[in-house]
Amino acid sequence: MNERIIEKLSILADAAKYDASCSSSGGKRKNVDKGLGNAEGMGICHSYTEDGRCVSLLKILLTNHCIFDCAYCVSRKSNDVKRAAFTVEEVVDLTMNFYRRNYIEGLFLSSGIFSSPDYTMERLVRICKKLRTEERFNGYIHLKTIPGASEELIQEAGLYADRLSVNIELPSELSLQALAPEKNYAEILTPMGQIQSKVAASREERELFKKAPQFAPAGQTTQLVVGASPETDHQIIQLTDSLYKGYGLKRVYYSGYVPVSGDQRLPQVVQPPLMREHRLYQSDWLMRFYGFDADEILDPAHPHLDLEIDPKLAWALRHRHVFPVDVNTADYELILRVPGVGMKSAKRIVAARRFAPLTLDHLHKFGVVLRRARYFITCRGMALEKREYDEQTVRRKILYGDGSTRSALVKRQLDLFAPEPTIVTAPDLVSPQLDLFRQAG
Amino acid sequence: MKKPRPTSLARRAPGLPAQPSVTSLRAGGALPLGFDAAARFTYDGSFDGLLSVLLTCWQLRRWPEAIAPEGAAQGGLFSETHSVPTDEAQARRVWEGLLRHMPGEARTNLYKTFLSERPDRELLIFRYVQLAIQAAGQDISENFADDTVRTVAEINKQLFREKHRMEAFVRFERTQDGLFHASIEPDFDVLPLIAEHFTKRYADQRWLIFDRRRRYGLYYDLQRTDVVSFDRAVEAVAAGGSAVSAAVLDEREPLFQVLWQAYFDHVNIPERKNVKLHRRHMPKRYWRYLTEKQPRERQFRPIANKNNTAAG
Numbered sequence: 001m002n003e004r005i006i007e008k009l010s011i012l013a014d015a016a017k018y019d020a021s022c023s024s025s026g027g028k029r030k031n032v033d034k035g036l037g038n039a040e041g042m043g044i045c046h047s048y049t050e051d052g053r054c055v056s057l058l059k060i061l062l063t064n065h066c067i068f069d070c071a072y073c074v075s076r077k078s079n080d081v082k083r084a085a086f087t088v089e090e091v092v093d094l095t096m097n098f099y100r101r102n103y104i105e106g107l108f109l110s111s112g113i114f115s116s117p118d119y120t121m122e123r124l125v126r127i128c129k130k131l132r133t134e135e136r137f138n139g140y141i142h143l144k145t146i147p148g149a150s151e152e153l154i155q156e157a158g159l160y161a162d163r164l165s166v167n168i169e170l171p172s173e174l175s176l177q178a179l180a181p182e183k184n185y186a187e188i189l190t191p192m193g194q195i196q197s198k199v200a201a202s203r204e205e206r207e208l209f210k211k212a213p214q215f216a217p218a219g220q221t222t223q224l225v226v227g228a229s230p231e232t233d234h235q236i237i238q239l240t241d242s243l244y245k246g247y248g249l250k251r252v253y254y255s256g257y258v259p260v261s262g263d264q265r266l267p268q269v270v271q272p273p274l275m276r277e278h279r280l281y282q283s284d285w286l287m288r289f290y291g292f293d294a295d296e297i298l299d300p301a302h303p304h305l306d307l308e309i310d311p312k313l314a315w316a317l318r319h320r321h322v323f324p325v326d327v328n329t330a331d332y333e334l335i336l337r338v339p340g341v342g343m344k345s346a347k348r349i350v351a352a353r354r355f356a357p358l359t360l361d362h363l364h365k366f367g368v369v370l371r372r373a374r375y376f377i378t379c380r381g382m383a384l385e386k387r388e389y390d391e392q393t394v395r396r397k398i399l400y401g402d403g404s405t406r407s408a409l410v411k412r413q414l415d416l417f418a419p420e421p422t423i424v425t426a427p428d429l430v431s432p433q434l435d436l437f438r439q440a441g
Numbered sequence: 442m443k444k445p446r447p448t449s450l451a452r453r454a455p456g457l458p459a460q461p462s463v464t465s466l467r468a469g470g471a472l473p474l475g476f477d478a479a480a481r482f483t484y485d486g487s488f489d490g491l492l493s494v495l496l497t498c499w500q501l502r503r504w505p506e507a508i509a510p511e512g513a514a515q516g517g518l519f520s521e522t523h524s525v526p527t528d529e530a531q532a533r534r535v536w537e538g539l540l541r542h543m544p545g546e547a548r549t550n551l552y553k554t555f556l557s558e559r560p561d562r563e564l565l566i567f568r569y570v571q572l573a574i575q576a577a578g579q580d581i582s583e584n585f586a587d588d589t590v591r592t593v594a595e596i597n598k599q600l601f602r603e604k605h606r607m608e609a610f611v612r613f614e615r616t617q618d619g620l621f622h623a624s625i626e627p628d629f630d631v632l633p634l635i636a637e638h639f640t641k642r643y644a645d646q647r648w649l650i651f652d653r654r655r656r657y658g659l660y661y662d663l664q665r666t667d668v669v670s671f672d673r674a675v676e677a678v679a680a681g682g683s684a685v686s687a688a689v690l691d692e693r694e695p696l697f698q699v700l701w702q703a704y705f706d707h708v709n710i711p712e713r714k715n716v717k718l719h720r721r722h723m724p725k726r727y728w729r730y731l732t733e734k735q736p737r738e739r740q741f742r743p744i745a746n747k748n749n750t751a752a753g
Contacts, residue, residue, distance in 0.1 A: 002696055006703050013707040014744040031644050034663075038641040045722070046609045047733055049709040052718025059708065082744065097697050098704075100621060100646060101613045103732070136645075258712050272712055351583035362586050 009094070011084040015064040015075050016110055018260070019167075019223060020253040024056040024105035024140045026218035027162035035136030037099060037106075039162075043140075044105050057108040057142060058098050062086055062123055066112030070169070070180035072228045074260040075112045085114075091127050092135060099139050106140030106162075107131070117148035125153055128160035140218075147187045151194055155215075158198055163218040163250070166192050168243070171236045175229035179265055192247050195220045199248070223253035226280060227273040228266055232303035237283055241294035244287070254280045279305040286311055289343060290336050308399060313339040316376055317391045323376040324383060328357050339398075340372030360384070372398055473571070476504040481522040486510030488555050491563055492532035494525045495570060508563035542573040547582045553600045554593050556630045562596075569593055603627050604634045610723075611639075611650060612732045614698075615691040621648040624730055632659055632668070640666045698732050705733035706741045 025043035045054035063085035064075040074081065086094075095107045109127060113120050124143055131137040143161040145154055158164055166188050170176045173185040195216060202215035222243060226236065240252045256277035259268070283305065286292035290312070297311050298304070306314045316323065316339045325334050327349055335346045348366040352358060360379055364370055374384040375394045389397065472479065480503035484490035491508070498505050506520055539548045551566050559565075568589040572581050585591045606627070613621035621643070632652050636659050639650065643661065649669075651658035660669045728734035 002699075005696075006700060009700055010703050010707045011744055013704050017708045017710060031641050034644040036643065036645050038644075040638075044605070044609045047705060047731070048719050048722040049705065050716055050719045051710050051713035052715040052722065053708075053710075053713070054722070055705065055708060058704070094700065097693075098701065100615070100643070101697060101701070101732075102611045102623070102643075103701050256713075258710060274713065348583075348585050352585040355581075355584040356586050358586065365591060366585060 005090065008084045008086060008090070009060070011082055012061045012064060012086060013059065015081075015112075016059045016061045016108075018074065018255060018258060019059065019108075019110065019144075020255040021108070021142070021165065021221055021223055021251070022054045022056050022059070023221075023251065024142075026250060027106075027140045028217065029138045029140070029162060031138050033136075035138055036096070037138035039105070039138070039140055046103055046105065056105045057140065058095055058104045058106070059108040060086070060091070060094075060110075062091065062109060062111035062120070062127070063114055064112045065114045067115075068113055068180070068182045070183065071263040071265040072170075072179055072225050072257060072260070076263075078263075088123065088127050088130060092130050095131060095139075096135055096137065099137070104139070106142070108142040108144075110144035111146065113146060117146045118150050118153060121146045121149035121153045121157070125157050125160065128157065132160045142218075145191050145195070147183055147191065149191070151191075154191055154194055155198065158195065158202075158215040159213055161216055163220065164195050164216045165221045165223070166195070168222045168224050168239075170229050171224050171226075171231040171239050172229070175231065179229065189247075192220065192222070192249075196247050219248070219250040221249055221251040221253065223255055225257050226254045226277055227257035233276070233280065233283075233305045234298040234300060234303040236280060237287075237294050237298055240284060241287060252284060254284075275307045276305065279307060279311060283311045286315075291333055309395065310339075312337070313372065313398070317395055320391060324378045325376065326378045326381065327363065328353050328380055338373050338376045340369035340374075340376075342367070371401075472504050473575075475499070475502060477502040479504045479506045479520060481505070481507045481509075481520050483509055483511045483522065483524045485527050486513075487527055488552065489529055489532035490525065490527040491555065491566065492535040493528050494563070495567060496531055496535050497523065497525050498567065505564065505567055508567065509560075513560075539570065539573075542570065542576075543582070544580060547573070547580070550582070550593055550597045553634070554596050556633065557596045557600055558630055559596065565589060565593055565596075600629055600631065600634070603629050604631045606727070607631055607635050608638050610727050610731060612730060613648060615694050617689045617691055619647060619691075621646050623648075623650050624653050625650060626654045626726075626730070627652065630655060632657070635659075636666050698735075699738070701732050702735070702737060706737075707744065711743075 022045075023043050024039075026041060027039040028041045029037070029039050031038035043056055045056050047055040049055060061075070063083070064081065065083050065085060066073075066075045066077055069077040073079075091107070091109065095104075098104045099106065107127075109124055111120050111124060124146070128141055128143060131141065140163075141161045142163040142165065143157050145157065145164050145166045147166065154164070168185075168188055169180060169183065176183055176185060198215045199219060202212065205212035206214065224236070224239075236254075243249050243252055254277050256272040256274050257266075258272045259266075262268075283292075283297045286297060287294060292312075292315070296315060302318075305311055309317075316337065322334075322337070325338060327335060332346060332350050335341055335349055336343065338346075341349070345363075345366045345368045349358065349363070349368075352362065352366070357380055360370070363373070363377075363379065370384070375389065375398070377384065480501070482494045482497070482503075482505050484494050490510075494505070494508055497503075501523070503521075503523070507515075509515070511524065536548075539551070551569060554562050554566055554569075569581075572587065572589060581587070581590055582594075583590075585594065607625055611623045611625060613623045615621050630652075632650065632655075635650070639648065639659070640661055645663075647661060647663055649658055649660045651671075656671045658669050658671075660667055723731075723734075
């Protein structure tokens with residue numbers, strides 16, 4: 001018995017691990033009447049795997065049996081892997097006992113599609129319901145919505161789960177057609193739109209009646225696989241932007257494609273594109289926290305993110321006319337755009353300069369990376385560099401100059417002689433399907 | 442649980458590795474207005490004791506050159522030394538009075554500075570209060586250009602991080618009588634700071650978190666959470682008839698530990714291996730009490746899930 005459950009957990013955790021979402025934040029489910037679990041809105045990473053990713057939730061599939069055959073997915077029908085399935089009771093027992101030992105923040109449940117989308121979704125919902133009503137579990141629940149599941153089941157899911165997500169899977173519909181023939185954007189975007197309106201409706205209701213039921217209080221997210229299809233970074237960022245604006249998503253996750261199959265439809269890559277994934281996340285942060293527009297990060301003339309330098313530095317180098325900015329007088333929004341200045345140091349700068357004019361020493365102590373910032377700021381009217389350098393010189397000085405430390409990722413990816421994945425590009429495959437997303441905007 | 446008044450949890454300071462002091466004691470040699478001479482102070486090492494010292498400084502018009510727990514103090518050659526007795530009523534007055542000079546959050550930050558166990562914590566707290574009084578109503582907590590303010594802010598960041606780590610890294614084991622117990626050795630004295638989190642979260646199970654370095658713990662008995670000494674901790678575990686050393690684990694406890702280890706092994710993606718990042722997030726000094734970092738009874742066998750791997 002024990003052996004079997006250990007094996008099941010091994011198989012079904014292994015199959016779920018390529019989903020990049022790990023966050024447990026945004027849930028503010030209070031412990032009521034001495035049940036189990038309480039969340040304050042801030043997620044907790046209880047452990048970290050050896051690849052450095054956070055382990056916050058028990059992330060498993062209910063089953064890896066699947067009737068679909070998506071090329072990039074390890075659980076696809078045609079893949080010869082060991083299959084397993086949990087019972088509803090097993091998932092509940094694991095979740096409760098892991099949570100009681102402070103291993104996890106909660107459950108992230110997804111599943112392969114067996115029989116039919118509704119049949120699968122009904123099982124997932126049943127697990128959530130049992131946890132909430134019978135076990136009085138107030139921990140975090142992230143539920144994957146099965147594409148094609150009925151609206152009634154989605155409605156019920158949102159009442160028990162903190163967060164729902166539908167994966168957009170690939171950055172364009174054409175790629176989806178090529179790699180996941182049973183899926184299409186309409187089936188993905190329809191539930192996304194339904195969730196969005198249900199979340200909004202529940203918020204409105206709760207403003208009128210405090211006791212009205214909450215629907216997915218931590219909102220919805222999605223994920224897409226990067227590097228399994230030929231879209232440019234520009235297309236991906238535009239897509240992300242339209243998802244944030246059009247569907248009110250909390251997060252878009254990017255999962256660098258890890259070769260899980262020898263499928264003919266896929267590029268044969270040696271290494272997952274970790275650096276590209278990292279730069280996409282940086283761009284995502286720029287859009288969500290640094291006031292950048294998608295169009296500022298990349299445009300059709302610059303369709304790819306620079307792997308050597310971060311997107312904020314790249315933007316600053318392309319916009320030298322904006323700089324230098326003076327740290328003692330410039331607006332917060334502008335200080336935030338200086339390479340080497342993060343949100344924390346920007347906040348410290350504008351808070352502290354109310355008391356006294358800031359010096360270089362202060363900036364250093366606030367955590368500003370002067371090695372990068374020095375080319376873009378003045379301090380009490382004084383420049384830090386005696387002369388003005390052109391774009392290429394600044395870039396070179398920052399990358400290779402004194403004290404430059406190229407991140408381990410850059411080194412690993414750029415020093416690898418493995419070339420970028422060669423992708424057989426059918427020209428029509430590249431055209432973006434972005435108009436699709438604009439409609440809800 | 443009612444929010445603990447810091448003083449009730451204040452504890453003697455055990456000696457931690459020394460960190461360099463950042464505050465300079467006297468600006469340029471001249472004493473600030475309101476002080477006649479410099480002096481050294483000792484106290485019993487409790488937070489109440491420190492608050493009593495602060496009051497004494499202003500009453501005697503003595504600028505503290507050093508404030509240290511008795512025993513840890515080094516006498517100055519020429520300066521006078523005052524041994525200040527702890528007066529709880531006085532301490533409460535000072536604690537209430539601080540609110541006239543700073544917002545509640547800043548005051549809490551001073552208590553957390555105390556929990557940092559840094560050797561210069563007492564002088565930092567004194568300097569901060571002195572600055573706040575001088576500022577005459579202006580909130581100084583964002584004046585990061587000042588060394589004292591910034592150091593207090595940085596200490597609080599460290600404390601916050603350690604508190605957050607403990608909320609993450611506590612690993613409970615279930616005993617036969619249903620007690621969930623865990624051992625920790627945090628860098629700072631953060632037990633008072635994590636009490637609320639665990640009390641709210643694990644409201645339906647008895648639990649005990651024991652700080653092995655500082656030899657005291659938190660015990661929740663389904664009604665309230667108390668600070669317990671080592672002896673009381675042993676009693677709590679023994680309530681069901683077993684003692685800590687002989688605590689018999691719940692029969693399913695080993696299974697869940699193996700399951701957690703199996704889970705931890707299988708969510709790793711070997712192609713993304715990044716041990717440096719792994720260690721930055723989870724420094725080695727915490728591994729001792731982490732179930733998933735214990736040696737495995739059986740060897741890890743990866744799932745063969747690629748059709749280009751031999752064993753399909």
